[in-house]
Amino acid sequence: MRDPRLRNLLQNAALLLLTASALLLLARLPLLQSIRLSAPPLFTAESGGEEGDAPPAAMFASVNLMATRDSDEYGRCGLLYAGMEDETLQEVIPLFQEALGSAVPAGAVEDTALREALNHPGLYLELTGGPLSLEAVAAWLGEDAPFPSVVRSMALTAEGDEGATLFLLDGEGTITRCATALPVSALRSSCEKISPNGSYFAYETGYTSLAPYTVLMPKVAPPPDVTAERPAGYSAYNLLTALDFNAHTLSRYTESSGAEVVEESPRTLRIGPNGNVSFISRGTIASPLYRASGTGLGEVLAAGGRLASALAGGTGSSSLFLQSVEETETGRVLRFRYQVDGIPVYFSDGSDALTVTFQGASVTGFTYRCRAYTPSEEAPAALLPAGMAQAIAAAYPDSALSIGYEDDGSGYLTAQWYR
Numbered sequence: 001m002r003d004p005r006l007r008n009l010l011q012n013a014a015l016l017l018l019t020a021s022a023l024l025l026l027a028r029l030p031l032l033q034s035i036r037l038s039a040p041p042l043f044t045a046e047s048g049g050e051e052g053d054a055p056p057a058a059m060f061a062s063v064n065l066m067a068t069r070d071s072d073e074y075g076r077c078g079l080l081y082a083g084m085e086d087e088t089l090q091e092v093i094p095l096f097q098e099a100l101g102s103a104v105p106a107g108a109v110e111d112t113a114l115r116e117a118l119n120h121p122g123l124y125l126e127l128t129g130g131p132l133s134l135e136a137v138a139a140w141l142g143e144d145a146p147f148p149s150v151v152r153s154m155a156l157t158a159e160g161d162e163g164a165t166l167f168l169l170d171g172e173g174t175i176t177r178c179a180t181a182l183p184v185s186a187l188r189s190s191c192e193k194i195s196p197n198g199s200y201f202a203y204e205t206g207y208t209s210l211a212p213y214t215v216l217m218p219k220v221a222p223p224p225d226v227t228a229e230r231p232a233g234y235s236a237y238n239l240l241t242a243l244d245f246n247a248h249t250l251s252r253y254t255e256s257s258g259a260e261v262v263e264e265s266p267r268t269l270r271i272g273p274n275g276n277v278s279f280i281s282r283g284t285i286a287s288p289l290y291r292a293s294g295t296g297l298g299e300v301l302a303a304g305g306r307l308a309s310a311l312a313g314g315t316g317s318s319s320l321f322l323q324s325v326e327e328t329e330t331g332r333v334l335r336f337r338y339q340v341d342g343i344p345v346y347f348s349d350g351s352d353a354l355t356v357t358f359q360g361a362s363v364t365g366f367t368y369r370c371r372a373y374t375p376s377e378e379a380p381a382a383l384l385p386a387g388m389a390q391a392i393a394a395a396y397p398d399s400a401l402s403i404g405y406e407d408d409g410s411g412y413l414t415a416q417w418y419r
Contacts (some may be wrong), residue, residue: 053293055301058084060140061129061321062342064215067194068122078199078215081342092123097141099156099166102181105147109177114167121191122157129323131171136325139298158184207394214400222383223415224375226340228407230275231372233316236260239271242314244287275370292361304334304356311368318373320354331358340373348408381414393419
């Protein structure tokens with residue numbers, strides 16, 4: 001062929017055809033069938049921001065919210081298991097931010113002082129995950145903790161004409177009253193926008209043995225039934241990729257139980273066939289996924305959030321939410337749970353969805369149960385009427401009535417009352 005331009009054109013076309021054929025053959029290999037072409041971002045806009053020192057607000061568990069007004073006993077509005085996507089919660093969070101940012105403690109008070117304050121316009125917010133340090137709550141709100149404390153719930157009230165009053169409850173009977181610079185007018189305006197729905201506190205009923213500040217509603221619609229399964233994305237390759245391991249490492253073996261063990265000194269990853277994953281580190285790891293940028297609680301929470309996001313995104317499991325923070329002699333332990341539309345999921349054996357152990361700023365281990373929860377389209381199972389559940393729970397001292405799902409491994413969950 002004498003025309004060089006034509007010869008080059010034909011050669012290029014042949015190369016393109018060969019390349020396309022090779023890619024097609026590679027794509028058909030079993031090894032590549034379950035590979036994700038790109039890893040999900042550690043944080044998305046919906047989860048609260050980019051990788052950094054601030055924990056994403058969406059990693060915190062749902063809350064119960066009560067709005068009070070200057071009206072009769074029917075002037076309260078209760079919302080159960082509101083997540084960060086809830087519009088009402090989004091409206092009131094800035095008020096708690098401003099109040100906490102200017103809070104000055106005035107000392108402990110009795111229940112009577114708080115109950116009198118709750119007869120005025122106000123907002124009561126209860127953490128469904130359990131007590132957290134004020135530092136953790138402040139991190140959730142995007143603020144710095146003004147002083148050390150433990151918070152199970154908090155209330156903003158407008159009983160005066162100056163700044164709103166902030167009450168912090170530790171769940172063990174101690175109530176701390178704080179003065180704030182939040183204008184009373186802003187709090188009153190927010191409460192007036194929320195329509196009453198007949199909710200009430202337990203102390204306003206005849207059930208004196210119930211935890212007094214439990215948010216109760218006259219009627220509770222049954223939550224949807226839920227299907228539970230190990231997600232399709234649960235594979236050794238996806239987990240290794242998400243957790244910054246070498247996905248093609250040969251340093252691996254399979255135990256008699258069927259668990260696959262991968263060793264990359266100084267860390268070991270164990271991937272069980274039932275969705276249980278564990279990680280142990282015996283030294284410092286270079287990957288930022290296993291390090292906080294500092295030893296402060298906000299930095300540790302941010303690192304725990306990155307790891308939780310990597311696990312859920314890498315496998316396609318349901319999202320994880322912070323339940324508690326435990327201080328240890330050498331660091332902290334973060335515990336996460338699953339929840340469906342804000343309602344918590346509990347495992348029958350009492351274990352956590354994810355437990356992450358920090359020594360200083362380093363992750364030294366975690367245990368994870370990979371599960372995906374999907375609301376069923378079928379009519380939900382009947383839930384015991386709220387009034388009957390309250391009466392039953394009142395037979396047990398200091399019961400805090402709540403709703404949850406129990407994952408017993410059957411694959412189908414229905415909501416039930418807990419005390």
